[in-house]
Amino acid sequence: MKAFALLYAELDATTSSNAKLAAMQAYFAQAAPQDAAWAVYFLSGGRPRQLVPVRALRELAVTISGLSTWLFEESYQAVGDLAETISLVLPEAAHSSSEGLA
Amino acid sequence: MDLVIARPEGLYCPAGDFYIDPWRPVERAVITHAHGDHARGGNQHYLAAAPGEGILRARLGQDIHLQTLPYGERLLHHGVTLSFHPAGHVLGSAQVRLEYGGEVWVASGDYKIEPDGTCAPFEPVRCHTFITESTFGLPIYRWQPQAQVFAEINQWWQANIAAEKASVLFCYSFGKAQRILHGIDASLGPILAHGAVEPLNRVYREAGIRLPPTIYAGEVKKNDPIMRQALIIAPPSAGASTWMRRFGDYSDGFASGWMRLRGTRRRRGVDRGFVLSDHADWPGLLWAIEQTGAERVMVTHGSVAVLVRHLRERGLDAQGFSTEYGDHEEEHTDAAEVPA
Numbered sequence: 001m002k003a004f005a006l007l008y009a010e011l012d013a014t015t016s017s018n019a020k021l022a023a024m025q026a027y028f029a030q031a032a033p034q035d036a037a038w039a040v041y042f043l044s045g046g047r048p049r050q051l052v053p054v055r056a057l058r059e060l061a062v063t064i065s066g067l068s069t070w071l072f073e074e075s076y077q078a079v080g081d082l083a084e085t086i087s088l089v090l091p092e093a094a095h096s097s098s099e100g101l102a
Numbered sequence: 103m104d105l106v107i108a109r110p111e112g113l114y115c116p117a118g119d120f121y122i123d124p125w126r127p128v129e130r131a132v133i134t135h136a137h138g139d140h141a142r143g144g145n146q147h148y149l150a151a152a153p154g155e156g157i158l159r160a161r162l163g164q165d166i167h168l169q170t171l172p173y174g175e176r177l178l179h180h181g182v183t184l185s186f187h188p189a190g191h192v193l194g195s196a197q198v199r200l201e202y203g204g205e206v207w208v209a210s211g212d213y214k215i216e217p218d219g220t221c222a223p224f225e226p227v228r229c230h231t232f233i234t235e236s237t238f239g240l241p242i243y244r245w246q247p248q249a250q251v252f253a254e255i256n257q258w259w260q261a262n263i264a265a266e267k268a269s270v271l272f273c274y275s276f277g278k279a280q281r282i283l284h285g286i287d288a289s290l291g292p293i294l295a296h297g298a299v300e301p302l303n304r305v306y307r308e309a310g311i312r313l314p315p316t317i318y319a320g321e322v323k324k325n326d327p328i329m330r331q332a333l334i335i336a337p338p339s340a341g342a343s344t345w346m347r348r349f350g351d352y353s354d355g356f357a358s359g360w361m362r363l364r365g366t367r368r369r370r371g372v373d374r375g376f377v378l379s380d381h382a383d384w385p386g387l388l389w390a391i392e393q394t395g396a397e398r399v400m401v402t403h404g405s406v407a408v409l410v411r412h413l414r415e416r417g418l419d420a421q422g423f424s425t426e427y428g429d430h431e432e433e434h435t436d437a438a439e440v441p442a
Contacts, residue, residue, distance in 0.1 A: 014373045071240075075241055078240055081364070085242065
């Protein structure tokens with residue numbers, strides 16, 4: 001998961017197609033086959049069926065961030081993307097995980 | 103009685119008969135800092151904090167009628183006691199403290215909480231009424247410690263040197279540019295400054311702020327090999343201009359609090375966004391307001407409605423003040439930012 005997150009950050013950090021290609025080559029050269037398969041799926045726009053309902057995500061984000069619901073909604077209006085909004089209002093995580101993508 | 107009211111010309115102190123950062127020409131203007139939306143030309147008398155004198159004169163003219171006061175020193179004008187206190191925003195930036203008939207008001211101008219070594223750090227001032235900005239008045243705006251941001255910039259610069267590319271970093275030319283110069287690792291390679299940035303570097307150096315040596319970008323020839331190792335500091339307006347052609351193959355970045363959102367960075371079309379602001383973030387705004395002990399808070403610009411509602415929920419008497427101050431740090435209108 002970490003290697004894929006790093007790849008995503010690299011892809012996001014450049015507007016050059018060559019640099020994106022190089023980042024993907026580096027990732028796929030070292031990724032485990034089952035992770036690489038999922039990476040191809042995600043990079044080509046695949047989305048698994050939703051496991052957690054959006055409403056539950058919203059409510060959890062409001063609870064954990066400690067924000068009023070209206071303040072969370074204002075934030076969402078400014079960001080325009082729910083996943084990004086949630087990532088921006090949650091406190092820094094104390095734990096980390098090194099599980100693979102698969 | 104209100105010590106400061108909003109008038110068409112700007113924030114006005116009726117008891118003292120002067121304006122704070124007026125946007126239309128007036129007789130007496132008290133200036134919090136020299137950014138273009140706060141310090142405008144055409145006023146008859148200016149009063150500002152002493153460390154801002156060099157910048158104010160460089161921007162508004164050497165011959166303006168300007169009186170200065172060191173931070174903390176008091177001046178009595180028409181019965182109003184006025185003093186300046188550091189706002190930590192840019193060199194010379196100040197909060198204005200007004201005292202009249204036992205009532206204390208503080209107008210903060212723009213402010214930043216984290217000290218950065220290029221200006222006197224923010225000092226909370228106790229008051230009854232606090233006039234605050236709210237540029238980044240949403241909980242999504244939380245800054246990382248600046249050391250982390252400078253490390254990211256250093257890393258990006260180093261990677262570009264390895265790839266034989268120039269590193270063009272866009273940032274506002276007054277304040278942000280000097281803060282970056284002060285904070286990055288200048289031993290990595292040569293640093294070039296755009297024509298809008300270099301004169302301000304000079305003013306900062308004259309004020310005793312340590313900045314690494316910079317080369318005026320206009321003096322470097324188009325295919326000079328130092329370009330491929332250089333960090334180039336330029337205002338955002340240079341990005342879309344032919345000025346960029348001289349750098350050949352380059353990577354570009356933008357340093358601003360707005361880079362916190364992926365969407366704003368994508369719309370900029372730059373490779374890298376560095377989240378670095380000279381304004382307080384959301385926790386910073388709330389901390390500063392709390393430190394003043396004020397029960398009444400006037401919010402001037404940015405996310406006014408959000409901050410007002412949030413403060414009211416916390417039991418403060420908060421309201422919005424309509425002003426013409428900019429709410430986008432990258433959009434300060436600035437006559438000095440001509441391509442050069």
